[in-house]
Amino acid sequence: MRFVVNTDKERREMMDSIGIGSVQELFKDIDEEILLKRPLNLQRPLSEQELLEAFSEISGKNADTERYKCFLGAGAYDHFIPSVVPCLVGRSEFYTAYTPYQAEASQGMLQAIYEFQTLICQLTGMDVCNASLYDGASALAEAAIMASNVSRRGEVIASSTIHPEYREVVKTYVENRGLEFREVGWEDGVTSVTELAKEVSDKTSAVLVQNPNFFGNLEDLDEVGKIAHEKKALFVVCVVEPTSLGLLKAPGEFGADIAAGEGQSLGNSVSFGGPHLGFLAARQEFLQKMPGRLVGMTTDTEGRRGFVMTLQAREQHVRREKATSNICSNQALNALAATVYLAALGRRGFRKLSTLNAQKARYLRSRVLELKGFEARFEKPYYNEFVVRCPIDPRKINEELTKRSILGGLPVGRFYRGLEDCWLLCATEKSARKDIDLLIETLRGICG
Amino acid sequence: MKLIFELSAEGREGASLPELDVPEQDLGIPETELRSEIPLPEVSEVDVVRHYTALSRMNFGVDSGFYPLGSCTMKYNPKVNEVIAGLPGFKSAHPYQPEELSQGCLQVIYELSRDLAEITGMDAFTLQPAAGAQGELTGLMMAKAYFKRRGENRKKVLVPDSAHGTNPASAALCGYEVVEIPSDPRGGVDMVELKGKATEDVAALMLTNPNTLGLFEENILEISDIVHGNGGLMYCDGANMNAILGIAKPGDMGFDIVHLNLHKTFSAPHGGGGPGSGPVGVKERLARFLPKPVVQKNGGRYFLDYDRPESIGRVKAFYGNFSVLVKAYAYIRALGPEGLKEVAENAVLNANYVMRKLEGAYELPYDRVCKHEFVLSGKRQLDFGVHAMDIAKRLIDYGFHPPTVYFPLIVKEAIMIEPTETEGKETLDSFVEAMLKIAEEAEKEPELLRNAPKTTPTTRLDALTAARKPNLRWKER
CATH class of the missing domain: 3.40.640.10 (Type I PLP-dependent aspartate aminotransferase-like (Major domain))
Structure with a gap:
């Protein structure tokens, strides 16, 4: 693709107007020693169609929160975005x-x-x-x-x-x-x-x-x-x-x-x-x-x-x-x-959104804690994230969950020594009950 | 125009949320931690749409028309890049999802770093900085770490008087003393001054090349020798890369560190002020200090390398303004090597064409071949009581976004014009015509300029009162 507008004819007219014979003359203030003598070593140009194909292929290698159920937060939150x-x-x-x-x-x-x-x-x-x-x-x-x-x-x-x-x-x-x-x-x-x-x-x-x-x-x-x-x-x-x-x-x-x-x-x-x-x-x-x-x-x-x-x-x-x-x-x-x-959600909507987040997190937490081997790590008031202790390495759990298109929580040991068995889970208004229940069933299968 | 708050009517809602589908529980949050009131506006969805659509119509973007804002490289932002950045695998990828499920994102970071290194002649890149200024800070932190490792405590950073304000501000934020270097009569670094000031306690010279006058530093190799001769590092503010893509590389000019503005040269839109992206490239001897993590490739697999004991640390959470990176990489892939060189050639041709058309009517303080932009002075028009700002405002009435004015600081009544390569001769000619007409008006009807703009939703605004009695937020009466 190219986004340059002028035709060769127009460029010619412009050069004539300036009084130069070639564009190279505009770079004569750059030392010969540093002028690049070869084309940049980059891949060949792509048409729009090829570009879209190439990038669709690259993006397709990633998980995303549209195809995966996300219980991961830790500083980046999967909320619904109104159109x-x-x-x-x-x-x-x-x-x-x-x-x-x-x-x-x-x-x-x-x-x-x-x-x-x-x-x-x-x-x-x-x-x-x-x-x-x-x-x-x-x-x-x-x-x-x-x-x-x-x-x-x-x-x-x-x-x-x-x-x-x-x-x-x-x-x-x-x-x-x-x-x-x-x-x-x-x-x-x-x-x-x-x-x-x-x-x-x-x-x-x-x-x-x-x-x-x-x-x-x-x-x-x-x-x-x-x-x-x-x-x-x-x-x-x-x-x-x-x-x-x-x-x-x-x-x-x-x-x-x-x-x-x-x-x-x-x-x-x-x-x-x-x-x-x-x-x-x-x-x-x-x-x-x-x-x-x-x-x-x-x-x-x-x-x-x-x-x-x-x-x-x-x-x-x-x-x-x-x-x-x-x-x-x-x-x-x-x-x-x-x-x-914030304007779209407004006074009532924003309150309701917060409440949904908090309620979903409480449902998620109580269901996880029903599972054998999972324990609360902290007993403090919280909002939409909380830490639980897992019966097996949470990284292992996440690996298994991805097979069911679920993004599990953050293994806390990544950042905190002594919390290697801990998992930081997040629920938002996007966490439907059926998705939480699916997570619980899958966890039962993995850890049961 | 009313504010969104003034459209508020009790009970209105602009979004629909799902019903609670789980058993309601006591939140277990003490009453003392809960708030009673959230004073947000109450508007319907239609209110929101009409309000912000109306606001958008009071804003001028590249898609609205010619935007020759010097030093900002307001080129066309390809639509396909927006589509690509909006693909779910990019837009909705979580930064902490497993590496195995982030291979596409890591590939973009890896390959863009590689291509930027090739374009700039550097050995390694970080894409973490969120904008040019943060890139500068990151680059200087690496310089600091480099000297610390060598057991040197260098205290100064040299900055030309034509530099962007971010350069001295970044140096100060990094704990350096700033020493200003004057420009010479040709608009370049004053070599005598440089030789005197490039002492052994200088950590780096921060240089924009081509500089903010749109001029290439003719003595760049000698400048690098002087700075390197005393053990200092050469820092390139790459804000103006648009002029030299595929033509020359900062790495070949002696620069050790370079930051780029992907939202300028590499076509990512400016978003009305951001988000930008300010990757930083370094020569091998500085690579160990790059922020962590660095994306590496092992066989066919990409991974995040956190094991970097000499890293400066982090300047941003996660990995940078990722979707801006995607747009820049898509741009490079779309254009390829020939396309990028064509960008530089056309940007420079366009700038020189407009410069020569305007030099008769306006003062041209540095009469040399320019690069991507050039700087005029409104000095002559001062005689008629007209300032650069008046010329700028009058351009709005002619349907153009004004150039940058009053920068660089070393040119009196500066008017800094950067056409970019994505403008055709017709557009340039009509801009030239308007500028010439304005020069005439300045002489004959200066009031027209002093009272401009007249075609906008507001006439000139009272900035003085705004600063004296700041009203920075709406409050319910």
């Missing part, structure tokens, strides 16, 4: 646009982002939210760095019940920035508050905790927040499964200073891990230290309502090395998907 979401996000005026630098030609995206900022504030109970960050993990890292800029302290403390890959990202960001990163342990499936209380000091810039945590359990946010605030550290709550916020008290209601997290669950597909949707919401007083773009409402010369990117003096294109972050491109289209999704 309005892809239809509206697929409007090319949105997806083929660049960053809304020219406000008058970009009012659609700007208003949508303003709505997104509002919706995330409504969900998280925070005052202000940015226009998105790359993903939950980097959003948490940005939150940690923001907290150290606010508090002018050099140490970040993260709970070990935060998603392991998130912790790795935070560690990578924070240490390269020249800050210290420390983790505190867990007990009974939640952050050890006794350990946390010992660790947090007046050097601590931020305490990071995830709710529901990686094991699916609800943290004692009141207590964690109290420990952080006693030492004047910022209290950062990470939300990886935002559909939980239809039921659970918002981070803002627990006194969080920053809520950072992942919005994939809100109308974005799992897409083998990306693009997902990072967000960062904070209390008003920290506005000037926030990373990323912000859209604000204003008026035009006729007094009509309009929207612009604002407070750009925080950003890299204005402040360069003194910017609050280096972020430029964000995840605007994923933010748009979340906006449409």
Whole structure:
């Protein structure tokens, strides 16, 4: 395929107009020594038909949550996406646009982002939210760095019940920035508050905790927040499964200073891990230290309502090395998907969705625990994920399940030593009773 | 235009959810952990569709028309790529499903890494970074790890004054002190300044080539020698690869690290600001520091290699903005080697054609052959009280998306134009015609420009008040 428009005749006319005899003359400023003397070593071009065939074959080698029943979560959640979401996000005026630098030609995206900022504030109970960050993990890292800029302290403390890959990202960001990163342990499936209380000091810039945590359990946010605030550290709550916020008290209601997290669950597909949707919401007083773009409402010369990117003096294109972050491109289209999704579900729908997730998870859990050899690993309040102990290696179980087109839970031993027999299961509104029952029957066959 | 919140009417629902098909249980969540209220809007499905369709009509994309936004490479985004990225095996593959059931996804990552290495002349790639700026940060983290391993503590990163703002911001985020290098009168790196500043405490020079003026660094080999001579690394901001695909490789210019913007050169749509993708390629001596995991191939089987003790760690959960990777790989496969070279040749021809057509009416500060883009100055129009921004806004009335303005910072009243290869002569001619007309208007009817745009849903917006009294969210009265 080729997407070049001009014909040879037109190219000739253009070259004549410039006064050159060949296109090569336009590259005469490149040293002969570095000009490539051979074609790139790539496969031959394909027609559209061949391209589709080639990629259908490649994609066909993957399992997907449409053909497989999915009980896997752990940071990427298989939720139903209403048709309005892809239809509206697929409007090319949105997806083929660049960053809304020219406000008058970009009012659609700007208003949508303003709505997104509002919706995330409504969900998280925070005052202000940015226009998105790359993903939950980097959003948490940005939150940690923001907290150290606010508090002018050099140490970040993260709970070990935060998603392991998130912790790795935070560690990578924070240490390269020249800050210290420390983790505190867990007990009974939640952050050890006794350990946390010992660790947090007046050097601590931020305490990071995830709710529901990686094991699916609800943290004692009141207590964690109290420990952080006693030492004047910022209290950062990470939300990886935002559909939980239809039921659970918002981070803002627990006194969080920053809520950072992942919005994939809100109308974005799992897409083998990306693009997902990072967000960062904070209390008003920290506005000037926030990373990323912000859209604000204003008026035009006729007094009509309009929207612009604002407070750009925080950003890299204005402040360069003194910017609050280096972020430029964000995840605007994923933010748009979340906006449409939340609007479509609305006040009642979102509550109902959360309840469905929680109820399905409880059915799944009680059925799994009926099986011989399976035990609850934790007895804590949870949302739509939970950990069970298995009679055999959960990796083995997953292998068997795939034969029945089931994606089993996450073998927790992948990330936590001592939990090699543990399995992190997830249910969503997509988990039909018959699918859960099929899983149970299959498990009985495997482990019975 | 109303906000979605202002369309809300109590009791409306815009989505249908399945009935609960399992026995209802007590949730076992203490009352103190539950919320009483979720203040989301209540609208019907039709409300949602009309609202966001109306918003889309207030937005200008590449599909709407010519979008010569310099430095952003707003080329046509092939539709087939959207179809491919939407295949269930890509869109609905879970990042933690077993490797055996993810062979197609891993194949895409592996083969795209291989092809990007060939295109850039690098030895190894990571596709994990989610955008160019995150790629920069990742590249610098690798540089830092490289020096740490050598027992060197280099504190500075050199950045030309023409660089994207992300370069100094990424260096600072990575804990480096930023030292700015001025440009010379020809728009390249000032060699005398470089020699003075490329000392032994410099970790890297971050260079965009072709640079943000659209000019190829003529002294690139000498620049690399100077930086390497003091043990520093050469970092290539590959945001402008579109000009040199199949023509020259950063790896042959002396660069040790390069990041690419797949949402620019490799046709993935920009999504109104993202998602992007910022893969980073390195020379062999830096490969051990790549973020983990790295996709490897063993026989016919692909696997995720986490056993990388010297890796910088991670910058993102999972494996990158995967569906953007799929689109970029599909683009490379569609075009092949000849097609990619043709992209560069046509992008450069288009830019030079428009540049020469406009140099009479606007100041051309660097009169050289340009690459994928060129920068004009609105200096002359200043005499009539007209700014680059006014010219930009007036272009909207003529049906074009404006070029980038006021960047790079070293050109007064900068107007940065990047036509890309997917525009034909007719489109370029009509853009030129509009620009010439605007230059005339600037002289004769400057008010037309100062009051532009007039054809848009809003006229010019009050950015000052927006910043002074930030209104960043809607609140129920």
